[in-house]
Amino acid sequence: MKAVIFEKLGGPEVLHLGDVPKPEAKPGTVVIRVRSAGINFADTLFRKGQYLMQPKLPDVPGVEAAGEIESVGADATNFRPGMRVAGIGSRTYAEYAQVPANQVIPLPDSLSFDEGAAFPIQVLTAWHMLHTSHATAAGQTVLVHSAAGGVGIVAVQIAKAAGARVIGTVSSDSKASLVKQFGADDVINYATHDFAEETNRLTGGRGADLILDAVGATTFENGLKCVAPFGHVILYGRAGGPPEPLNVFRLFEKSAKVSGFTLYAVAPQPEIMRSGIEESFRLIEQGKLKLLVGRAFPLAEAAEAHRFIESRQSTGKLVLNP
Ligand SMILES: NC(=O)c1ccc[n+]([C@@H]2O[C@H](COP(=O)([O-])OP(=O)(O)OC[C@H]3O[C@@H](n4cnc5c(N)ncnc54)[C@H](OP(=O)(O)O)[C@@H]3O)[C@@H](O)[C@H]2O)c1
Missing domain, CATH: 3.90.180.10 (Medium-chain alcohol dehydrogenases, catalytic domain)
Structure with a gap:
């Protein structure tokens, strides 16, 4: 073959x-x-x-x-x-x-x-970060990096369906309009703007309750400047290179937490996998996930x-x- x-x-x-x-x-x-x-x-x-x-x-x-x-x-x-x-x-x-x-x-x-x-990798990665690693709900702000990408554009929609306010980051204005079309409340061009300053401005200084970061080197450290009190940063990739090692004392100021995510940790757990598949298909049927x-x-x-x-x-x- x-x-x-x-x-x-x-x-x-x-x-x-x-x-x-x-x-x-x-x-x-x-x-x-x-x-x-x-x-x-x-x-x-x-x-x-x-x-x-x-x-x-x-x-x-x-x-x-x-x-x-x-x-x-x-x-x-x-x-x-x-x-x-x-x-x-x-x-x-x-x-x-x-x-x-x-x-x-x-x-x-x-x-x-x-x-x-x-469907399998990108939808289930986005779903499990938002609903297994984190409990995304109405009233929260979710910051999705590289929001026009495969995982990003799905995460924007699943977070919106959960009732969250969604801010996306992208590297071009054409990607920004696409991410808006897919439901993001605000989009930041992080190639031309400081996304942490913009996120803090857009949230009245509070920051994002959840940050989904698969860019790494250029975003992770700055993300800690715009995570909300008791907020959560999930690092799940490194498209922009590996981030610098984290000094955990940086987390004290906001009582924040940082976690990693890989779908390969979920895949061997059939019950958790099944719930992600069923819930994601339901969102597709309802027209909330394209x-x-x-x-x-x-x-x-x-x-x-x-x-x-x-x-x-x-x-x-x-x-x-x-
Ligand atoms: N942990 C897991 O289980 C899991 C599962 C799936 C995917 N991932 C990770 O999630 C990320 C997205 O995966 P994907 O397949 O959906 O890819 P993708 O988002 O469609 O493409 C990668 C995006 O990363 C952004 N990026 C930022 N800096 C970059 C750089 N220096 N070089 C290239 N791209 C850069 C680009 O968006 P902008 O130009 O808008 O910045 C690019 O479009 C990847 O890091 C991937 O490894 C992890």
């Missing part, structure tokens, strides 16, 4: 189309005929050898996909060939991908495969897709179509 392969770590140019053996449905897994593979910023770190998981070269990137079930392994009794699903797995930039049965999500008919590929597929690329153009997400020009979800 065709897949995107890389034999060495490096820039987007190391990705190329090649042939690898088609995966088999081992016990407890299913094989999906991939119609759409989700691209995540983390895939670019994986490609460079800078992610939590290290590639086993030659390797195939990708941790999520949507398509039809092609074959079902022993013990994966809830599934049958032909079912429309999305799932979290590995090596998904390919025509077929093996996914553990407990990480397969049946897709509602109303969602396209591209929308399905936009999945924005910013751009779809043919599988052969994975390198171009990685260049695009790293260029900071992309909005919403990027997908690959085999």
